[in-house]
Amino acid sequence: KGVKQELESRGAHVFDYGEDEKYLQESATLTAMAFFDFIKNKNFSPVENKRVAICGLGRIGKRLVLSLCRENTQILALSGKADAHKGNYPENVSFYDYKDAKNVLDGCDIVINTAPANVIDIEAVKNMPENAVFYELASAPFGIDNESTKYLGKRYVKALGLPGIYYPKESGELIAKSVLDHLSLHDDL
Helix, strand or coil, X not given: CCHXXXXXXXXXXXXXXXXXHHHHHHHHHHHHHHHHHHHHHCCCCCCCCCEEEEECCCHHHHHHHHHHHHHCCEEEEEECCHHHHCCCXXXXXXXXXXXXXXXXXXXXXXXXXXXXXXXXXXXXXXCCCCCCEEEECCCCCCCCCHHHHHXXXXXXXXXXXXXXXXXXHHHHHHHHHHHHHHHHCCCCC
16 A cells, blocks of 8 residues: 555545646756756756757656757657657657667767656667767656666766756745645645
8 A cells, every 4th residue: 555545544635746737847847947957067068969869758858859959959759659749849850669769879969868667778778879978867767777878888877856956946836836726725624
């Protein structure tokens, strides 16, 4: 039995702001902004004029793609539903299914994973250039196994919790707003 179910079985009202769609959308925007601050702050290679793969076109992936469109970047977007996204983005974005990752990542300078699932297999990583960087923004189980990238000599950077690091005030305000909005809908609390 999960914690939420246990608390509810004892009569507690449980609210998970991680299930609040408005919060999730705004947090995704902060995550995308924080990612660019992160690579700049850590002196990682800039994304301009690079071949960049985005794995996952959920809330964060979509925002990263749109931000990268302004950076004169060749964008390769990988998703489980690649065809569903075509037509919703600028022309410099190409769409591929995860199963094509082995061929798509060949020649990519940067891979940014936002999918919280193992979507990139070791064979795809083998095809990446020697100096490529794999950024992990997703939570566990992550898009690729860190040990596999190390074994292959690839650079793997876990970039987790970026909104709280680069935008702590705004992140806290988003959480507070979500909780307060929820409480305003429940006079009985």
